[in-house]
Amino acid sequence: MGERLLGPADVRALAGGLGLRPTKTLGQNFVIDANTVRRIVRDADVGPEDVVLEVGPGLGSLTLALLPVASRVVAVEVDPVLAQRLPETVAERAPDLADRLNVVPADALRVTELPGPPPTALVANLPYNVAVPVVLHLLGAFPSIRHGLVMVQAEVADRLTAGPGGKVYGVPSVKMAWYARARRAGNVGRAVFWPAPNVDSGLVAFTRREPPTSAVPRKEVFAVIDAAFAQRRKTLRAALAGWAGSAAAAEEALRAAGVDPTARGEALDVTAFTRIAEHRPPSPTIG
Numbered sequence: 001m002g003e004r005l006l007g008p009a010d011v012r013a014l015a016g017g018l019g020l021r022p023t024k025t026l027g028q029n030f031v032i033d034a035n036t037v038r039r040i041v042r043d044a045d046v047g048p049e050d051v052v053l054e055v056g057p058g059l060g061s062l063t064l065a066l067l068p069v070a071s072r073v074v075a076v077e078v079d080p081v082l083a084q085r086l087p088e089t090v091a092e093r094a095p096d097l098a099d100r101l102n103v104v105p106a107d108a109l110r111v112t113e114l115p116g117p118p119p120t121a122l123v124a125n126l127p128y129n130v131a132v133p134v135v136l137h138l139l140g141a142f143p144s145i146r147h148g149l150v151m152v153q154a155e156v157a158d159r160l161t162a163g164p165g166g167k168v169y170g171v172p173s174v175k176m177a178w179y180a181r182a183r184r185a186g187n188v189g190r191a192v193f194w195p196a197p198n199v200d201s202g203l204v205a206f207t208r209r210e211p212p213t214s215a216v217p218r219k220e221v222f223a224v225i226d227a228a229f230a231q232r233r234k235t236l237r238a239a240l241a242g243w244a245g246s247a248a249a250a251e252e253a254l255r256a257a258g259v260d261p262t263a264r265g266e267a268l269d270v271t272a273f274t275r276i277a278e279h280r281p282p283s284p285t286i287g
């Protein structure tokens with residue numbers, strides 16, 4: 001099975017054949033190292049029961065490692081040239097597995113439906129500049145995703161997995177915690193990519209958790225999180241004044257939720273944000 005995976009010469013030959021000039025805007029850094037994709041698939045804990053959603057399959061480096069272990073791979077690729085080439089690459093290198101693959105030529109930030117059975121796992125080497133919105137969007141849009149592993153910029157991996165209290169803890173950390181228990185699953189150096197990026201990468205493994213509440217919709221909890229971190233130097237009483245209608249109303253909601261109004265957002269976990277959303281004061285009647 002090793003010879004199916006793409007090495008440096010394969011990646012360059014495929015890119016050359018397509019006349020591809022990798023773009024930074026689309027985060028096109030392709031993995032040229034078979035050991036890295038093997039490690040991603042192993043740490044993602046993908047098995048024969050999994051329908052894997054892969055974002056940005058590119059030239060197929062990771063796709064070719066996922067196909068032998070998953071029941072299906074649905075690969076969403078925004079670059080139409082790459083999306084068109086992928087089935088041919090798989091047909092050439094792994095013809096026995098070609099019928100396990102669906103390629104969807106689309107922007108992963110916009111997909112809300114996929115062909116075939118619902119995805120159970122998300123595994124991706126994500127484009128750097130849209131990694132956080134892509135992960136959060138897909139976890140929201142596809143509740144069938146139970147687990148996964150994504151490769152992102154190392155700092156973003158730190159943010160997605162941070163707990164309250166630190167400098168890197170912020171909106172991505174709390175929203176990720178709404179959906180899943182996430183942990184750092186290691187680092188990946190620059191040399192395994194072509195072209196080499198100018199940042200290191202990190203792996204984030206996650207398992208879906210039950211949302212902390214069903215009493216208020218997710219978007220109401222996310223509105224509190226956004227407001228608290230929009231002015232992260234301010235106390236919650238001040239930062240949530242707009243959300244509650246006034247600083248006094250914010251203070252009342254915070255006290256009712258059992259949260260110190262003089263604390264800052266960076267001190268709270270997702271459960272505390274959820275309690276605040278549950279105690280939102282009713283909007284004043286106009287007129």
Ligand SMILES: C[S@@+](CC[C@H](N)C(=O)[O-])C[C@H]1O[C@@H](n2cnc3c(N)ncnc32)[C@H](O)[C@@H]1O
Nearest residue numbers: 026029030031056057058061078107108125127
């Ligand atoms: C970091 S590369 C990974 C390529 C391949 N998976 C690998 O590991 O070699 C990111 C890929 O995501 C694609 N991409 C960028 N933005 C995207 C988006 N919004 N939706 C889907 N694919 C996207 C790029 O064209 C590129 O193929």
